[in-house]
Amino acid sequence: MKKQISILVLMISFYGFSQNATNTYTKRVLENTEVDLISSFYGQDGDNAAVTGGIGTEKLTDIASTITVSIPLNANDIFTIDATISAYSSASSSNLNPFDASGASRGGDDDEEDDNKSAKKNVAGTVNGSPWVESSGASKGDVWVNGDIGYSHSSENRNSIIGANVSFAKEFDYTSIGLGGNFTKLFNEKNTEIGLKANIYMDSWQPAYPTEIISYKEVNNNLNDGFFEGVDILDQKGSIINKTGNTVWSPFNTSLVENKSRNTYSASLSFSQILSKKAQISIFLDIVQQNGWLANPMQRVYFGDRANYYIGNASSISNYTSSKNTDVFQLADDIERLPDTRFKLPIGARLNYYINEVISLRTYYRYYYDDWGITSHTANVELPIKISDKFTLFPTYRYYIQTSADYFAPYEQLLSTNKFYTSDYDLSEFNSNQFGFGISYTDIFTSRRIWKLGLKSVDLKYSNYKRNTGLTAGIISAGFKFVMD
Amino acid sequence: MIKKTLLVLVILGSFNSCVVVKEYEKVYLNDPDMVLADKKINKFETSFQVYREAASGANGGKSGGGCGCN
Numbered sequence: 139m140k141k142q143i144s145i146l147v148l149m150i151s152f153y154g155f156s157q158n159a160t161n162t163y164t165k166r167v168l169e170n171t172e173v174d175l176i177s178s179f180y181g182q183d184g185d186n187a188a189v190t191g192g193i194g195t196e197k198l199t200d201i202a203s204t205i206t207v208s209i210p211l212n213a214n215d216i217f218t219i220d221a222t223i224s225a226y227s228s229a230s231s232s233n234l235n236p237f238d239a240s241g242a243s244r245g246g247d248d249d250e251e252d253d254n255k256s257a258k259k260n261v262a263g264t265v266n267g268s269p270w271v272e273s274s275g276a277s278k279g280d281v282w283v284n285g286d287i288g289y290s291h292s293s294e295n296r297n298s299i300i301g302a303n304v305s306f307a308k309e310f311d312y313t314s315i316g317l318g319g320n321f322t323k324l325f326n327e328k329n330t331e332i333g334l335k336a337n338i339y340m341d342s343w344q345p346a347y348p349t350e351i352i353s354y355k356e357v358n359n360n361l362n363d364g365f366f367e368g369v370d371i372l373d374q375k376g377s378i379i380n381k382t383g384n385t386v387w388s389p390f391n392t393s394l395v396e397n398k399s400r401n402t403y404s405a406s407l408s409f410s411q412i413l414s415k416k417a418q419i420s421i422f423l424d425i426v427q428q429n430g431w432l433a434n435p436m437q438r439v440y441f442g443d444r445a446n447y448y449i450g451n452a453s454s455i456s457n458y459t460s461s462k463n464t465d466v467f468q469l470a471d472d473i474e475r476l477p478d479t480r481f482k483l484p485i486g487a488r489l490n491y492y493i494n495e496v497i498s499l500r501t502y503y504r505y506y507y508d509d510w511g512i513t514s515h516t517a518n519v520e521l522p523i524k525i526s527d528k529f530t531l532f533p534t535y536r537y538y539i540q541t542s543a544d545y546f547a548p549y550e551q552l553l554s555t556n557k558f559y560t561s562d563y564d565l566s567e568f569n570s571n572q573f574g575f576g577i578s579y580t581d582i583f584t585s586r587r588i589w590k591l592g593l594k595s596v597d598l599k600y601s602n603y604k605r606n607t608g609l610t611a612g613i614i615s616a617g618f619k620f621v622m623d
Numbered sequence: 624m625i626k627k628t629l630l631v632l633v634i635l636g637s638f639n640s641c642v643v644v645k646e647y648e649k650v651y652l653n654d655p656d657m658v659l660a661d662k663k664i665n666k667f668e669t670s671f672q673v674y675r676e677a678a679s680g681a682n683g684g685k686s687g688g689g690c691g692c693n
Contacts (some may be wrong), residue, residue, distance in 0.1 A: 145625065149676070174663060176663060176664065176667065178664050178666075178667035178668075179670055180667065182671075182675075190684040195677070199670075200665050202670075202687040204666060204667075209671075216667055224667075224670075272663065284689070305689065308687050314688065314689045316688065316689055327643050327644075327645065327646070328646070329643050329644055336648045337688070338688075339689050341689070341690025366635065376632060401687030401688075402689075404680070406680075408683065412652060412657055414642065414646050414653070415648050415649070415651055415652065415658070416651050418652055418657065418659060419659075420659040420672055420683075422680075422681040422682060423681065424680040424681050425643075426680060428688070435675060439690075448661060459631050477685075482679070482680065483679060484679065484680040484681035485681050486680075486681030488655075488659050488660075488681055490657045490658075490659060492651040492656075492657055498654065498656040498657060500657075502661075502682070504678065504680075504681045504682065506677075506678035506679075506680070506681070508677070512676075512677045514676070514677060514678040530656065532656075538672075538675060538676060538678075540677050540678060543677065559666055562674055564674070564676065564677060565677055570676070573669075573675065576664065578664075580655070597662070598663070598664075599668075603671075603675075609675070611671065611675070613668050613671060615664050615665075615666075615667055615668060616664075618662040619663075
């Protein structure tokens with residue numbers, strides 16, 4: 139009898155246990171507040187600066203940092219704040235005003251406003267500049283700041299996620315406001331995931347122009363006034379032109395940015411599928427429409443069917459496209475002109491495969507099309523190698539190739555008879571190779587602490603980028619992830 | 624174009640018929656290196672690529688706007 143009672147009590151306790159089990163415990167979407175810090179240093183060099191019409195130094199450095207704080211509001215909701223700051227110094231941007239007295243022409247101050255009103259002369263009493271020499275005007279550096287606030291809600295069964303975000307970005311000649319929403323649905327026992335995302339960016343230019351073009355407008359086409367007063371303009375032979383004559387320099391097109399807005403509308407569809415216990419794939423499709431002023435008003439163009447005029451040292455004109463030229467600058471024919479709409483259609487796929495406990499394989503491919511005539515292919519492969527329970531090495535390789543935009547031609551090869559034109563080599567035909575190497579440290583127990591923050595992971599990565607047009611770049615990044623108690 | 628779209632749809636449909644992997648069988652798939660997204664450490668690397676190349680998007684991130692870039 140005692141035995142029967144014991145069995146009965148035992149069975150009741152099992153029933154009670156199972157009742158507790160069915161009273162489901164739902165894991166929080168995010169257990170604790172997480173803080174991500176990422177910083178990078180980027181440097182590049184090349185000979186095809188767009189600000190100086192497709193030739194000239196492209197030397198640029200950029201330091202950037204971002205902080206992302208993800209806060210669990212409750213078991214289902216996450217609030218995210220992201221702030222980024224990026225500060226660059228650029229030789230090509232500095233040549234928005236290449237005649238800056240303290241730059242190429244050696245002397246004077248940094249006030250670009252003043253520079254536009256009258257060209258500064260160096261100690262020898264001449265004005266000069268060069269696409270190969272960094273100037274020191276206000277445009278030589280800039281700070282880009284960006285803030286993003288996001289919210290996401292997951293359903294109790296974790297099969298649906300809905301989210302929204304707003305963003306703001308500002309740089310000296312550009313302001314952006316962004317709005318976005320997303321919805322993700324998981325099904326098939328969370329083996330399949332479909333995501334929809336929509337974003338709108340309402341951006342606007344506060345345009346900055348090449349000094350000679352904006353100055354020409356400011357003095358009502360009078361080459362003996364303002365910036366041009368007392369400055370000699372040379373022809374291709376190096377002879378000083380008669381500024382009141384019939385054959386003088388003038389910009390081809392004096393209309394500047396008419397519509398300062400630049401709006402971007404994008405819709406994204408993503409599909410993810412678990413293929414096996416060791417493989418999963420995702421496919422992304424974006425549809426993007428841009429409207430507004432899509433050209434960069436800082437970027438000069440030079441036409442092959444118009445006469446050339448210079449300011450500076452006449453004897454350097456024959457060396458103009460050589461980096462040996464340090465003291466003559468060609469006056470622009472125009473700023474780049476591009477269509478006011480652009481339709482982009484990128485489609486990409488990721489395939490990850492867990493080879494064994496040591497090595498995984500991460501791959502990515504993207505095909506890109508737009509209605510400016512550009513198609514491109516991107517392939518990326520990464521091979522994370524676990525060398526201990528805390529350290530992982532990840533070598534990476536990326537190959538990229540694109541066709542030229544319909545409107546691109548190199549320096550002095552554009553024609554003024556075309557409606558649209560640019561010498562921006564980012565829109566030219568090229569391919570690039572990028573090799574990278576990273577190391578990551580992960581401590582799931584967050585044993586190292588700073589105040590209330592436990593260090594969860596550290597990542598370091600360096601990548602080297604080479605384009606067949608001559609551009610080279612390197613970037614080093616460091617990332618830290620903290621979890622708050 | 625229609626044929627290509629149909630082919631993609633068929634491929635996507637065939638994925639759905641793969642063997643369902645249960646939650647307790649996802650130990651390899653839950654490895655941090657298996658996440659189907661770009662690593663956070665690549666944030667600024669992706670950013671410079673967006674500036675220096677014409678193509679962008681289809682990587683789960685931004686596909687245009689927000690900067691005076693391409």
